[in-house]
Amino acid sequence: MASTIVSVKTLTETKVATATIVCFSDMNEDSSTTPSIVKAEVLKEVKEVNAVPGKEGELIISGDEKVFGNLNSKGELTLELENDDVNKYSLNNNGELEYEG
């Protein structure tokens, strides 16, 4: 009887009085668990994502890295990921972050 602990990532979102938890399998065929960035969202309302409070209009990036990048003085965000290839990330015409898997 094989018992396997599945590799997962969990995203917890809490608003004023409600909470939603999404837990999904993250392992690929090659046993890697990329992408490191799970969600990048410009908030439309006040909420907390994985215990990080965010206001309307703020960009919240969720994933399993400690630091995702840095902002320069011009407000440009440069991704810096320890466990993933930043070149696989891109922005589409709608401004959404895409990952080339």
Next chain:
Amino acid sequence: MKDNIIKSTSDTLIIEVVPKANGTMVLNSYNDEWKNLDTTKYQLNREFQIVEDDIFSTDWEPLTNTSLSKYVVNQTETVLRIRYSLIKVDSTATDDGLDIQFVKINFSGAYTPKNIVAPVLSKSIFSDIAYEDATKQLQQNLFKKFYYRGILPNYITRGDNVDKKEDEDFYILFSTIARFYAIIFQHFKRFESFNVDVDLLRQWLVNNTICFDESDITLEKLQYLCNNLLDEIRKRGTRLMFKYEGDILQDGSTVPVDGEFVRLIRSKKENELIYENVPKQCVGWWLGKSSPMYRGVTNESRQLNKTKEMTEDFQSLSNFRTFQQGGGTVRLEKNSGHNCLRIGTTTVHSIAGLGRQIDDTSVDGIYTADPKMDYEICFMINFASIGATSKISFGVEGFDRLKSKLDDPFIRKNSDNITEMFLTDQPIKNNFIQGKWYCIRGIIHAYGSKYTDEDSLNINRGNNLVFNNAFLRYILPKVYITGQSISTTYIYNFKIHPLVRGTNIIPDREGKQNSFSLGFLQPGRMFHAYFRNNNNSQSEAEISDIIEKYLLPFNSTNILTFINNE
């Protein structure tokens, strides 16, 4: 290979859901998603347990909305463990080719935020790591060591049934102790990676009184300053603290970071920063050179000169922008004991001299200037042979921060018209004596100076100028001879420097002017610096105090002229 696949009915998958929230949750519904699950043949058996602190767990029970809602999920300690196994519904179903994949599971429920009020902790040095995941994990690890045997004596009863309620007192006391040790340990663990911790490097430099822009500094520069701390202190009191990153030193090496003075005032390359040890002949009484009440700066203050050559004579043409067109020529030649710039014109239409041609777009050799300061451009000139049609022009171009030429850099003192010329096509014949040396001075007054009556240059011709554009950052003077006849002109002692001690001599529109004389004191050493201060996080008094205390020698009398926008 993926690990979320059930390949046989004897397989079980365990999902560990680790929620993160600043409060407590009561989950009252769930739904999960699977791939390739044929519900006519197979059914999933769903069970769950709540695990707290990696030690205390409830029994496995069926996962339903009702059973979920019995528990309060506290993010600091709780993990939801879901166990899936497969049950055959159709007895004819086999395990061959089974490939049922777990995709995701969602939960929703009520949330109660919890504000942790710990004012002492929040104001302590531990505030930023007290609630981190790594600290929590360490706390759990330490608590396990307390809970199980090996460290605490057995007469402190616990662990008979591994039940949190039964061991509640033990849990409250020793989890707190574990948290305390975890916080201290995590805090000091930072020092293992001191060289890559921006906050620690920054604090260490501040503690060692090293000046830098704390808001803008990169990790690489912090590392450089920390690794070369003593060298940075050695540079104090020397020219090296005025160097910019990228400057080439006399030994050919490149300056790796801005000097400390530059960092303190947040100076950029386009900002004004000039300084001098005031020559003794410029202080107090010195016949022919200075008097105590004189507020001006003379050519004796060689270090305040902005051109590349500090001597009266020209050393090399490559240190200046020159141009020649048509029959015009420019070269160095000795005259009257000086190595002069010789400008020659011929019978072919000629134009030659210092500066750049009208259609030349290159901005090499331009000089930084601050529009809130008065400047003087002066030179000695001798019209050794005067052509019938020879004319002299003397002006200055202005450029912005990006080195783009400005259309309105200067205006006449009476605000009559925008011009960049001190002297425009002034005929030389009948206006100047052949073979005589003249000193010509063009003055540019600070932006915002009160408009006054027009005055001429010191040669009774032409006009002085006023900065007309607050965005000006660079200037390039031009002195040239035009004509269609043979003429020879010599120039030497070409200098650009501040006009006065202080920033301006003509009051601005609010009546302020701050020029001053060096007075009757004659200290052994006097230092004077003019600079644009971009440091908005410290007052002028604080900056002056830092400069006096740390950057300049104690045996020097220092004058610091701040160039401000007001």
